[in-house]
Amino acid sequence: MTTPAGAQELRVFDVTAPDQDTPLTTLLPGERGTAAVWSSDRGGVAVSVEASAGGGAETQFSALRVVDTPTRSIREIARLSDGDRFVPVGWDRGAQLVGACIAAPDGTAVAYDVVGEDAQSARTPMEPGIAASSVQSNGSAVLAIVNGTVVRVWTIGSYGDHRELGARPDERIAFARWKPGGTGIVVSIADRLEVWPSQGGDHRLVASGLPAAADLLVSTDGAIAVLSFDSGRSAVAVDLASGRAAAVPMAGERVLAAISFRG
Structure with a gap:
């Protein structure tokens, strides 16, 4: 405060x-x-x-x-x-x-x-190439974006023992957030929203054709992702199961910070 x-x-x-x-x-x-x-x-x-x-x-x-x-x-x-x-x-x-x-x-x-x-x-x-703001924890594991092309995953107690999840060479990762309730990672990459298994494996496409994101929030139940755009002047909520997207009503407001709460 x-x-x-x-x-x-x-x-x-x-x-x-x-x-x-x-x-x-x-x-x-x-x-x-x-x-x-x-x-x-x-x-x-x-x-x-x-x-x-x-x-x-x-x-x-x-x-x-x-x-x-x-x-x-x-x-x-x-x-x-x-x-x-x-x-x-x-x-x-x-x-x-x-x-x-x-x-x-x-x-x-x-x-x-x-x-x-x-x-x-x-x-x-x-x-080099890791912004401190990209480092996120789910309570026991940690992730970070490396040079915009790799999501690195490790445990809180051991950075040296890590795993790397890569994007295509011609694409950049904007944001990566843990998906609560499991080990998935919600990733904003290029014009898409995807879920990546933290243990490695196929990436699941959730939505595509999205503008460049300014921020990404995942609800604490792991059901919804909210992406903000245009420096927070617009936002869209995406159902991570179905991929359905809905604009968040805005009337001149600006999203300055996104927070979520445990139910």
Whole structure:
């Protein structure tokens, strides 16, 4: 939640009662939150925190912290002070491991860090061509788009043991999102929407003839994908089973950010 000093409060909102919220933690003065992801059991949140604007160069940092939602306890498990920043990817509570990208100032993922809840860290360099914003987790597995041509898949705890799913050489992958309820990946590629098995295999065409997508959201039941176009000024909902598409009514509005909720 943003305050005049920046994003300093972490709160959980009930979508059935949006006027009610549960505060989890408030950051220290001079800090601001940059990203947060739920743990695999929905009982915790991994967050990244950095120095707020106006701090001197000697105070700049990026920290990775974990918040236990029942107790509201917060612990820092890793910190950077070289100008790069953490982007939390997932927290596997069963394995007691947090996965995070380390992103350069330009948003490029430069390393993947596996940090235990005991703060023990194992860092692996990532190849050029991976945007940190493309890295997505389904709770136990992670995917990322490499150079617009490959979807790479690995577990939260092991970047080195990965699998690559390729597009045709003349086509570029715009977005890839996990399909909840299974191991499929919803992929926006060229003018098509497809579902790719994360274990490899045939790609299933869902819809074609689509404009270039600006973003892709998959509903938490895995039934619907919503693609936005024209910088969020239009959107279409696609049934992932039948391929039927319907325009999302817009009346001058603009989709700035898409979120979905677990039912």
